[in-house]
Every structure is written in C-alpha cells, then in structure tokens.
Amino acid sequence: MMRIAAGIIAAVLAVAGFADAGEKRAHRVAMPVVKIEKGETCVAPTEEMRRDHMTMLLHQRDRTLRQGLRDSRFSLKNCVDCHARRDTGSVLGKDGFCASCHSYASVSMDCFECHTPVRQSRAASASR
Amino acid sequence: MSLDRRQFLRWGAAAAAGAALAPGIRLIELAQARSPQEAASALQRWGLLIDITKCTDCDVCVTACHEENGVTGHGRPETDAQWIRKVHLRDKRTGYAQTLPFMCQHCEHPPCVDVCPTGASFKRDDGIVLVDKHTCIGCRYCVMACPYGARSFIHETVSGQKADAPRGKGTVESCTLCVHRVDRGETPACVQACNRDGGKAMVFGDLNDRDSAIHKRLRTEPSSQVRPDLALNTGVRYQGL
Numbered sequence: 001m002m003r004i005a006a007g008i009i010a011a012v013l014a015v016a017g018f019a020d021a022g023e024k025r026a027h028r029v030a031m032p033v034v035k036i037e038k039g040e041t042c043v044a045p046t047e048e049m050r051r052d053h054m055t056m057l058l059h060q061r062d063r064t065l066r067q068g069l070r071d072s073r074f075s076l077k078n079c080v081d082c083h084a085r086r087d088t089g090s091v092l093g094k095d096g097f098c099a100s101c102h103s104y105a106s107v108s109m110d111c112f113e114c115h116t117p118v119r120q121s122r123a124a125s126a127s128r
Numbered sequence: 129m130s131l132d133r134r135q136f137l138r139w140g141a142a143a144a145a146g147a148a149l150a151p152g153i154r155l156i157e158l159a160q161a162r163s164p165q166e167a168a169s170a171l172q173r174w175g176l177l178i179d180i181t182k183c184t185d186c187d188v189c190v191t192a193c194h195e196e197n198g199v200t201g202h203g204r205p206e207t208d209a210q211w212i213r214k215v216h217l218r219d220k221r222t223g224y225a226q227t228l229p230f231m232c233q234h235c236e237h238p239p240c241v242d243v244c245p246t247g248a249s250f251k252r253d254d255g256i257v258l259v260d261k262h263t264c265i266g267c268r269y270c271v272m273a274c275p276y277g278a279r280s281f282i283h284e285t286v287s288g289q290k291a292d293a294p295r296g297k298g299t300v301e302s303c304t305l306c307v308h309r310v311d312r313g314e315t316p317a318c319v320q321a322c323n324r325d326g327g328k329a330m331v332f333g334d335l336n337d338r339d340s341a342i343h344k345r346l347r348t349e350p351s352s353q354v355r356p357d358l359a360l361n362t363g364v365r366y367q368g369l
Contacts, residue, residue, distance in 0.1 A: 067167035068168035071165065113296040116288070
C-alpha cells in the first residue's frame with residue numbers, strides 16, 4: 001500500500017516538474033515589446049490589426065503602386081510613422097515594434113528589404 | 129420630407145443634366161487635380177519635353193533625381209544604378225557638341241512590359257512606366273528589352289532608402305517620373321531642379337490636356353522622339369536633337 005502511494009506521489013511530482021520545465025522553456029524566448037510611441041488608437045481595433053495587418057498592407061500596396069491611390073490609412077509609411085521607436089526612429093532592431101513581434105512569432109518579413117524602416121519626419125519631407 | 133423613388137430619379141436626371149452643361153470645364157478639372165481617393169486614369173498621359181538647346185553642361189537634374197529617390201552608388205559605375213544620366217553628343221565632322229538628360233522614356237508601348245514574365249513591369253493608366261518590386265524576380269529581361277538602356281539592376285544590399293522610393297537588392301528599377309510627387313500634384317525632381325538651378329530646359333505636363341504648356345509647345349514647335357522608328361510613342365520628347 002505504501003509503495004503504491006509513494007509511486008503515485010512520485011508520478012505527480014514528475015509531471016509537475018515537466019510542466020515547470022515547459023514554462024521555463026516558454027520564457028526563454030523574450031516576449032515581444034509592444035510599445036506604442038504615438039497616437040491613441042491604431043487605424044483598426046487591436047485584434048483586427050494583429051490578425052490582418054499583413055492583408056491590409058498587401059491590398060494597399062497594390063492600390064498605391066498600380067492605381068496611384070495613396071490613401072495613407074493602411075500605408076506602410078503610416079505604420080512606421082507611429083510605431084517607430086522614439087530613440088532610434090526605426091521599427092526594426094531590438095525592441096523595434098515590427099521586429100520584436102516578428103522574431104517572437106518567427107515570421108520573416110521582407111518589407112524592409114526595400115522600404116525604409118525609419119520614420120521620415122514630416123518637417124524634413126516638407127522642406128525638400 | 130419623404131422622397132419617393134420617381135421623384136428621386138427625376139432629381140438625379142436633373143443633376144446629371146446640370147453636370148453635362150459644362151463638360152469642358154469638368155474634364156479639365158479632372159485632368160489637372162486628382163484627389164488621393166481617385167485612381168490614375170487614362171484621361172491623362174504624363175510626359176516631358178526637354179529643350180536641348182537650353183540644356184547646359186550642369187547635372188542638377190541628375191543630382192536632384194538621385195537625392196529625391198535616394199539613389200546611391202558604391203563608386204562602381206559599371207553596376208551602380210542610374211535613373212537619369214547626362215548624355216554628351218558630338219558631331220565628328222563639325223565638332224558641334226550637345227548634352228542632354230536621358231532617362232526612361234515612358235513609352236506608350238513599352239518593350240519592358242511586353243517581356244516581363246511576372247507582370248512586375250507595368251504601365252500605369254496615366255502612362256508612367258514602373259516596376260512593381262513586390263513581384264519583380266530580378267530576371268533582367270526588361271533591362272535587355274529596353275532600347276534606351278534606362279533600367280538598372282540593384283546588385284547590392286541597399287540601406288537608407290527614401291520612404292517614397294523603396295529600393296532593394298535583386299530588383300530592377302528606373303525613372304518613375306517621380307510618381308509620388310506627380311500624385312501630389314508636383315513636378316518631377318529633375319524638372320523642378322532644372323527650372324530652379326539649371327537651364328530651364330524641361331517642361332513636365334499632361335500630353336492629353338490641350339491647355340497644358342507641354343501640349344501647346346508640342347503642337348506649335350518641332351520636337352522629336354528618340355528612335356521614332358521603333359514606334360513606341362515615348363512620353364519624353366526632345367527639342368533641338
């Protein structure tokens with residue numbers, strides 16, 4: 001009888017130990033840093049943005065390039081304008097808004113192979 | 129006030145008739161200013177007229193273009209991108225020398241669009257020939273097909289791009305006629321620079337608009353296309369060539 005009870009206790013402890021290890025493993029990957037630098041609300045509710053921002057960008061890019069419809073609402077420029085870090089002015093790099101989430105989710109993005117990840121100040125573009 | 133369907137339709141017809149009373153004015157308005165909500169349309173065809181007799185030995189157009197679009201090189205002229213360049217012509221017998229800016233000629237029938245296997249090279253409805261770098265696979269067929277040598281391939285990783293002119297390794301690019309500026313209602317950077325600091329040799333405008341300066345000049349003065357034998361109907365025209 002004692003032996004069976006000891007066995008059960010050992011099994012419970014082992015399972016708890018595994019669960020603990022799993023939790024530790026999850027925390028080994030740094031959680032994404034979501035820090036909103038500018039503006040009160042995004043162009044759509046947060047849940048929608050999380051799920052569909054790539055679709056919005058995809059459609060906007062074709063409209064802009066092929067039809068010349070430069071509606072700024074879903075433009076990548078608009079994203080970068082609000083979400084770039086205040087100190088680096090970029091959405092990439094450590095704790096960058098785009099980079100930190102994408103590295104957490106292990107999803108590569110090609111936007112910034114061509115597009116600039118740096119916020120362009122409106123004053124600079126106006127004076128040019 | 130309640131509105132029945134018949135009355136609504138009658139009012140709608142009256143409004144349409146009112147709009148049609150002044151069709152000329154309406155069309156000109158459409159052709160000149162385009163709101164950000166309005167797509168580029170075939171009512172317009174953007175073009176350039178370059179008077180070579182006024183073109184001086186400067187290169188402000190090249191500098192302005194490369195500054196505006198963030199076109200930077202690595203000091204390797206063989207492979208560095210070139211959106212616009214100054215071409216120097218010299219008659220061998222008489223020694224008469226000319227210089228002119230040369231860039232994508234924005235053809236009506238662009239060979240670069242014909243050969244593109246992915247549809248990345250395309251002509252916008254208002255006649256501006258562009259590369260969709262999202263679908264460009266860097267095959268460089270268009271570079272071969274262009275009779276004007278206007279396209280460049282980006283061989284090396286790019287950084288420090290301008291927000292309005294994305295550029296990336298492995299894609300082809302060329303003069304965009306400063307499409308981002310045109311959509312804002314401005315003239316291309318080269319034209320602005322030439323009229324400010326250069327020989328005032330360039331005119332930008334709508335080739336379809338009879339009231340535009342470029343249309344008037346083309347209608348009343350002699351001008352030529354480069355390689356007219358190819359029948360590409362270029363959007364960039366030259367005077368004094």
